[in-house]
Amino acid sequence: MQGRKILPSTSAPPAPWHSLQKAAMLKVLDPGILTTIQDAGRWGYQVYGVPTSGAMDLPALRAANQIVRNAPDEAALEIHSPVVLQTDAPHLIAMTGADARFEINGRAVPTWMSVFVRASATIAVAPKRTGGWIYLAMHGGIDVPRVLGSKSTFLRGQFGGLEGRALAAGDQIPIGAQTIGDLVAAAGRGADKRAHRRTEIRVILGPHHDWFAPEAIATLTETKFTLTETADRMGYRLRGNALAGMRTQELISCGVPLGAIQVPPDGQPIVLMADHQTTGGYPIIATVVTEDISHVAQSAPGDLLAFRAVDLK
Amino acid sequence: MIHSQPRLLPAGDSALLIGFADEIDDSVNNRVHALVHALRAQTRPEILDLVPAYSSLLVCYDPRRVSFTEMCALLQSALESLQTYTPPEPRLVEIPTQYGGEFGPDLAFVARRNIIAEDDVIRLHTSVVYRVYFVGFAPGFAYMGSVPDQIAAPRMETPRTRVPAGSVGIAGRQTGIYPMETPGGWRIIGRTALPLFDPNCDPPAFLRPGDRVQFVPI
Numbered sequence: 293m294q295g296r297k298i299l300p301s302t303s304a305p306p307a308p309w310h311s312l313q314k315a316a317m318l319k320v321l322d323p324g325i326l327t328t329i330q331d332a333g334r335w336g337y338q339v340y341g342v343p344t345s346g347a348m349d350l351p352a353l354r355a356a357n358q359i360v361r362n363a364p365d366e367a368a369l370e371i372h373s374p375v376v377l378q379t380d381a382p383h384l385i386a387m388t389g390a391d392a393r394f395e396i397n398g399r400a401v402p403t404w405m406s407v408f409v410r411a412s413a414t415i416a417v418a419p420k421r422t423g424g425w426i427y428l429a430m431h432g433g434i435d436v437p438r439v440l441g442s443k444s445t446f447l448r449g450q451f452g453g454l455e456g457r458a459l460a461a462g463d464q465i466p467i468g469a470q471t472i473g474d475l476v477a478a479a480g481r482g483a484d485k486r487a488h489r490r491t492e493i494r495v496i497l498g499p500h501h502d503w504f505a506p507e508a509i510a511t512l513t514e515t516k517f518t519l520t521e522t523a524d525r526m527g528y529r530l531r532g533n534a535l536a537g538m539r540t541q542e543l544i545s546c547g548v549p550l551g552a553i554q555v556p557p558d559g560q561p562i563v564l565m566a567d568h569q570t571t572g573g574y575p576i577i578a579t580v581v582t583e584d585i586s587h588v589a590q591s592a593p594g595d596l597l598a599f600r601a602v603d604l605k
Numbered sequence: 606m607i608h609s610q611p612r613l614l615p616a617g618d619s620a621l622l623i624g625f626a627d628e629i630d631d632s633v634n635n636r637v638h639a640l641v642h643a644l645r646a647q648t649r650p651e652i653l654d655l656v657p658a659y660s661s662l663l664v665c666y667d668p669r670r671v672s673f674t675e676m677c678a679l680l681q682s683a684l685e686s687l688q689t690y691t692p693p694e695p696r697l698v699e700i701p702t703q704y705g706g707e708f709g710p711d712l713a714f715v716a717r718r719n720i721i722a723e724d725d726v727i728r729l730h731t732s733v734v735y736r737v738y739f740v741g742f743a744p745g746f747a748y749m750g751s752v753p754d755q756i757a758a759p760r761m762e763t764p765r766t767r768v769p770a771g772s773v774g775i776a777g778r779q780t781g782i783y784p785m786e787t788p789g790g791w792r793i794i795g796r797t798a799l800p801l802f803d804p805n806c807d808p809p810a811f812l813r814p815g816d817r818v819q820f821v822p823i
């Protein structure tokens with residue numbers, strides 16, 4: 293048969309032999325509260341008032357993806373309360389983020405490591421403390437459509453992720469195509485769990501620090517603040533000694549960055565998080581450095597936070 | 606106060622705030638949007654996002670690719686090239702609006718506060734061509750100004766928990782439209798059925814910075 297070309301029976305090119313074609317679904321048995329699909333965020337649309345959204349703990353999301361050999365910014369489940377899921381196909385998964393109970397078919401399995409799950413298995417995740425953000429990544433990623441370039445859910449806007457909403461019981465989450473080569477390479481992979489959570493948060497002063505008296509800057513960096521119950525994807529409200537502003541004129545609205553520490557008239561600071569509004573009119577006394585935002589995010593109501601001003605390198 | 610030179614300030618380690626002025630000024634706002642156009646045209650991978658407002662521009666950048674100092678140099682040269690920039694012709698957009706009644710629960714308040722008739726509030730609101738200064742606060746929410754002095758009104762002390770989508774409001778001398786149902790403190794005088802935000806379109810916001818807007822009573 294030398295020299296004779298064998299034509300495929302269909303007009304479509306044949307699938308590579310090493311790729312699994314079947315689309316897998318993760319079924320939601322217990323959705324938890326405000327469990328959403330998040331990737332590394334929606335960038336480029338703040339000019340239209342669209343927040344960046346994305347994972348509250350970005351390094352943990354990226355670690356989970358790295359373990360299961362997904363692209364680092366791929367979508368995963370962001371979990372904040374007990375969740376139970378069921379597989380209909382084999383998967384390679386990893387759980388990172390806050391300390392949590394992670395069980396497959398009722399048996400504890402390691403976190404921060406790739407774990408093989410069979411079909412028809414039950415996956416249970418439960419944070420050990422209130423306020424913990426957990427990421428469950430599946431090899432193949434989550435196959436929901438991108439909205440404005442991202443799979444992140446923006447709940448207030450009701451778009452992105454799974455139909456723009458939190459997970460509900462009975463939902464079927466589509467998992468992206470897996471490849472055997474990657475599954476093999478990911479087996480036994482782990483990532484270094486962050487040793488401990490920082491409670492001293494590095495900040496860069498400004499951009500409106502000149503709206504505050506020097507005493508207010510000292511209060512920010514020399515006294516501690518308590519995280520209140522009002523801590524969600526938009527922002528984390530803190531309670532402490534009031535930060536007194538100096539100027540009587542109102543600040544006109546300007547763009548505000550992730551991690552900005554805004555000070556409303558009551559002097560109690562708010563740290564802006566993933567779903568924060570793109571512009572605001574409260575002065576920003578300091579901004580949390582990017583690396584430390586996840587440490588703020590993983591605090592629980594009642595925790596004490598200290599801020600330390602550092603120079604921009 | 607308009608600064609003689611724009612101020613470039615760090616806003617954390619991944620963003621930089623360019624401040625042109627401490628006040629709202631049309632020519633300053635033009636410069637902000639001109640800078641956005643110029644930077645977008647450069648399509649630099651180190652710039653992750655641009656957030657224009659009245660008189661400032663927040664530039665979000667990737668600190669792994671570029672430092673604050675390098676960003677300042679890049680932005681200074683972009684600012685210099687603005688001297689020769691000609692902005693595109695602004696679009697004129699009409700917003701058909703139903704005023705008063707169930708659609709404008711605060712129309713009476715605005716009229717009483719300014720000691721004019723409700724019909725005069727409508728007449729004055731629709732008599733001006735407003736500029737879209739920027740889009741922020743919520744997806745597609747255009748900050749527009751300035752309304753005639755005679756219909757200016759303060760925000761509500763306690764915001765409503767729900768403002769219906771399409772609600773047209775006044776706060777101070779600003780006017781705006783809520784693209785989706787959100788809490789809000791602006792004084793609601795009417796409602797439009799025009800869709801202002803669709804995440805399945807790119808660009809997703811119907812109103813864009815620099816647009817000129819006129820409300821039309823229906």
